[in-house]
Amino acid sequence: MIKSSPTVKDSAFCYGEPKIVMAWVMLRKLILLNFIFFPCLAVASRIAIEADRIIDGIADQPLVSTVILVDNGLIVDVGGRELIDPNYQYIDLTGNTLMPGLIDVHSHPLIHAEDYQLAHLQTSSAYKALKGMKSLQRLLAAGWTTLRVMGDSDVYYANQDIRRVIEEGVFQGPRLVGAAHYLSTTAGGGDIRFFSPEQQIIPDGLIVDGIDEVRRAVRQEIKFGSDWIKLLVTGAFMSAGDNPKNVHFSPEELLAAVTEAARFGVPVAAHAHAAEGIRMAVEAGVRSIEHGTFIDNATMDLMVKKGTFLVPTLYVGDVLADGNSDYREKEFNIAFKKQGQNDLLARVGEAYRRGVKIAAGVDLCGYNHN
Numbered sequence: 001m002i003k004s005s006p007t008v009k010d011s012a013f014c015y016g017e018p019k020i021v022m023a024w025v026m027l028r029k030l031i032l033l034n035f036i037f038f039p040c041l042a043v044a045s046r047i048a049i050e051a052d053r054i055i056d057g058i059a060d061q062p063l064v065s066t067v068i069l070v071d072n073g074l075i076v077d078v079g080g081r082e083l084i085d086p087n088y089q090y091i092d093l094t095g096n097t098l099m100p101g102l103i104d105v106h107s108h109p110l111i112h113a114e115d116y117q118l119a120h121l122q123t124s125s126a127y128k129a130l131k132g133m134k135s136l137q138r139l140l141a142a143g144w145t146t147l148r149v150m151g152d153s154d155v156y157y158a159n160q161d162i163r164r165v166i167e168e169g170v171f172q173g174p175r176l177v178g179a180a181h182y183l184s185t186t187a188g189g190g191d192i193r194f195f196s197p198e199q200q201i202i203p204d205g206l207i208v209d210g211i212d213e214v215r216r217a218v219r220q221e222i223k224f225g226s227d228w229i230k231l232l233v234t235g236a237f238m239s240a241g242d243n244p245k246n247v248h249f250s251p252e253e254l255l256a257a258v259t260e261a262a263r264f265g266v267p268v269a270a271h272a273h274a275a276e277g278i279r280m281a282v283e284a285g286v287r288s289i290e291h292g293t294f295i296d297n298a299t300m301d302l303m304v305k306k307g308t309f310l311v312p313t314l315y316v317g318d319v320l321a322d323g324n325s326d327y328r329e330k331e332f333n334i335a336f337k338k339q340g341q342n343d344l345l346a347r348v349g350e351a352y353r354r355g356v357k358i359a360a361g362v363d364l365c366g367y368n369h370n
């Protein structure tokens with residue numbers, strides 16, 4: 001009997017029960033093992049699924065002639081035909097290949113335009129929620145079954161409401177974890193700089209300055225459902241007028257965020273491009289570094305020691321520099337891609353060789369998923 005690990009998740013990134021929700025069929029045919037195509041799954045709690053091959057994400061080859069047993073949404077065994085049991089509802093997917101649902105650990109489903117800071121000011125939270133719901137359903141249909149939301153440019157908590165209605169079964173969508181907002185300093189990556197001082201606007205990020213405001217914001221995020229805290233530690237490539245090589249939060253503010261979140265058992269994700277900002281965030285005890293563009297070797301070693309994840313978000317740079325997008329910082333992003341992309345790839349390769357744990361984050365927004 002061929003056996004493999006019964007779970008499909010990394011507990012560091014996903015909360016909730018692991019379950020099979022989709023099966024990828026080779027030759028461009030997609031079968032979703034969900035309630036649309038298999039209404040029987042809504043009532044059957046014990047299911048045996050037989051397929052020709054299973055890509056389990058662990059072995060370097062697909063498992064062949066395999067059966068998966070699912071009990072109450074949980075994969076309890078993977079093996080040969082001897083697992084087929086009359087007490088389990090049998091689903092015949094022979095001729096097909098199955099794989100686990102894909103997990104994107106860096107997503108912004110409510111951001112619906114490339115010039116997202118302006119779009120944030122032009123559209124309501126309800127509009128963002130409706131568009132975001134559509135994006136999430138498209139992602140699920142494409143095989144993405146879990147997303148970690150890294151803040152959305154939304155004043156309210158629409159991503160938490162979306163998560164709630166999905167969990168309640170009102171709408172179908174991927175499992176969501178993550179942060180409602182990204183926390184930023186004044187003039188940081190989550191602030192908006194292109195309005196006059198007379199204009200009282202609410203920026204796309206949650207603006208916090210000083211230890212007390214950081215603590216309060218962390219508590220508020222958790223109060224309204226965030227199970228990650230997202231910090232914009234350095235400048236951002238897409239925030240108008242920003243410089244990714246600047247560090248914005250102080251070490252004291254970072255420590256306050258991590259300490260406060262830890263009281264609730266909530267991990268912190270740090271958006272950080274500048275090497276110094278990455279090091280400061282790792283030293284403060286964040287669980288993951290988002291982007292990590294200018295990471296140095298010493299910090300890679302520190303991440304290995306502390307078990308910090310790197311989420312390099314490589315793909316979004318390609319999309320934003322491909323010339324088809326239109327946004328304020330386009331020239332800056334194209335220039336970086338030309339000059340810095342090879343160095344960036346080399347640094348991610350070095351992090352991998354040194355043993356840094358790397359997770360896949362796409363960093364695309366709702367509008368990119370067509």
Ligand SMILES: [Zn+2]
Nearest residue numbers: 106108150363
């Ligand atoms: Zn992002």
